[in-house]
Amino acid sequence: MRDKRLDDIEEYILSQKDSSLDELCEKYQISKNTVRRDIEELLLRGNIKKVYGGVKAKENAGKQVELSAFSERNISHKEEKEKICKSAGELVKEGDTIFIDTGSSCVNLVKYIGHVSCMIITNSLRVAYMAKDYPKLQLLMLPGSLRRETMSFVGLETVEQLRIYNIDQAFMAATGVSLQKGMTNASAYEYNIKKEVLERSRIKNLMVDHSKFGKTALYTFGDFQDFDCLITDTCPPEDYVEMLGKNHVKLLY
Template sequence: MITIAERHQQIINRLQQEGKVNVADLCADMDVSSVTIRKDLKLLEDKGLLFRTHGGATLHNPYTVDRSVNEKEKIQSTEKMLIGAAAAKLLQPNDSILIASGTTVLALAKSIQPKGALTVITSALNVSQELIQRPEIEVIQLGGLLRKSSSSVTGPYAESILADFSFSKLFLGVDGIDLEFGLTTTNVMEAHLNRQMIKVSQKTIVLADSTKFGRRGFGRICGFEDIDQIITDKGVPDYVVKALEAMGTKVTIV
């Protein structure tokens, strides 16, 4: 039987290779009980070497916190602009699209070069402010309760307006992408509005930099069955990309 030090090293090695570990898999690989593995994970967490999750552990803290849009805009700014530029290439002449909130979808707004007329409905004030400068783009701003940290609106009024429209594409920003829990945001009301946006859109495209993967926000938006495509950067681990593609989600790396 392997020693406790050897078990701990194996756990850390697996985490470094795969980003997360599962209790059941570790039990089978090391031929020990789940009680033993859970004790190992707790000891390693106490040392600051991992974060325990439901049924396993991960290298990074899976829970994200709410930050202001000004703070988030400075994080992964180059990657976000590349993601936004790739998303802008998906627009068609005379498109009608829906843009949710977030700094990565703001990068999309900055990259849009319309081919013909374009109609954009958005919950984000900063997206509207960016697009209002373009005479060829018709902008419809959703109304509702203003969420200051994200510079966007939420609530039943915004949701009721959406019922009158149909969109070819929704460009959605998220705070967390977890292979088990799905897509999340830090605000429950925003999560609910995002679900309504998905319902009225023919195609949902998530724009998220690699720091959003392996994280969970407080409010769950949806599972991957509701997502058609994710555009992200090359920082996403290969095993995550393969898992997403196996679930039928197209992944575009910029």
């Protein structure tokens, strides 16, 4: 699948710092014309640049990322996100009131808790649409203005409505997870909502795939000590595991 190949090629270039076109052709078993087309698309993401005979990671590549459309994020690392949602689903208990974030890592959690009688609070239009198929799931939709990039409702009224609820468990996503900057998000619209959810929730769960580690976005909405559990698809780098342990954050992968 081309989208997965693009992600893999970008990650490879960022990890190696630079690569020749011939090297990419050999590694991914594709033609030079295909590599050139892939590179042209990756250039639009802003993390790499062309050099003579190949490509090179920019100096700040992978350090700060911007929010992409939900449809793009939903395609990226799709299998990994499904595994994360399945693991997260095992944490939900009968009678829980849970918050499900708008992030693409969280949306499919609905599929894995459909058999559990619980209340979902969300500002995600996609979560709400999926929940309609499961009679045991009660749904409380937060108000606000629709933001199409994330298919979510945002605004002052969203935050104000959150303040009246007590949440048993929050399932949240992040644009990046960094040892220095903590859990970050690229959207100013979502920042205040995430902060309020952390304030109102008894148990806070973070759901991120492996590609989010080592990256930061513009807004820090939480730090390691703010979370109780991190759910991911593979074991994070050793320094992240140490940080999680120091802050008593349970790790599931």
